[in-house]
Amino acid sequence: MAERKMVSVQEIAGIYPVKDADRIEKAKVLGWIVVVGKDMGLKPGDHVAYFEVDCLLPADDPRYAAFQKRGVKTLIVEDPNTGKDVEVSGHVLRTVRLRGTYSQGLIMPLSELGIDPETPVGADVTREAGVYKYEELPPLRGGDMIGPFGSAYASKSDAPRLQNLTDVWSELVGLRATPTVKVDGTSTTIARDDNGIAHVYSRNWEIKPECTNMVVAQRDGLVDALEPGMAIQFELVGLGIQSNRLKLRRPTPFVFAVWRNHRKINRSDWPQACLNHAVPVLDAARWRLEGSVEDMVAKVDGLRGCVTDGVLDEGIVWHLDADQLLSSDVAGRLSANRCFKIINNKYLLKHGL
Structure with a gap:
């Protein structure tokens, strides 16, 4: 899957009033609503820079000085020049x-960021904006990686x-998909290579096999269920793991994907051990894809x-059935993961996400 575009050039799809507000209004970008000041003078069709939630706006960048009074966090990143x-x-x-x-995200005029106004819609301008993706946990350091x-054997989770995905929604609505609960935990991938050796990965790194993620997976039979060329992906949740927002006392894996030779397989083909520890499936009729994105x-x-x-709950992930053809547009947007999600806005507000 392509890296997430933290900042991109987008077109204002609509401007709407905010009830009982004189100085603010709602701007629609893709499927997002952003509250903006009326003094920005935005109108449908304008091209702007759209910053997604989770963007870290550096305190030492004068373009973002006004935002720092709202709260500051620290992130460890790799310097592209020194490594x-x-x-x-x-x-x-x-x-x-x-x-x-x-309100989710930020809209800024391209001119304020020094971005060429002729930059095409959809272009990734994260580098030009100088921002970073903030992740709640700091990256693993040298001793763990x-x-x-x-x-x-599997794509990143x-x-x-x-x-x-508003531009491909009309096709997504007609596809078969299994709705499952999105579980908020530590994302883990375990793969058994062609020589039979099991490897464990975080979102971005291979980590030591004696980690808690591997110990729990071995305890629950998930590692033994893997044949060479297979991989499983799960969220690890429980006391002492991230913020344990689901209030579970025992470290618990919730399997959300199983792969064979880098192809995601349908739940009906999962080993029994994976089914025993799977994320809950939701009612297909209640959560069928219909209506609008909104x-x-x-x-x-x-x-x-x-x-x-x-x-x-954090939200819902829809996993597309593996045996159906996708257009090049949808396949390119979803890649081998063949899934998409909606995050519960009340959950985001409650936990400050």
């Missing part, structure tokens, strides 16, 4: 609610948000109790 780890501090864009309206993510996002808002009674 060494350096600290970067800045404000992180999160989901907020203003006058009853969810033993190599890069191994992509021979990632799914685009439906709000970024309709689906609103429907997921407030989802709770699918994993832990009474507790908000």
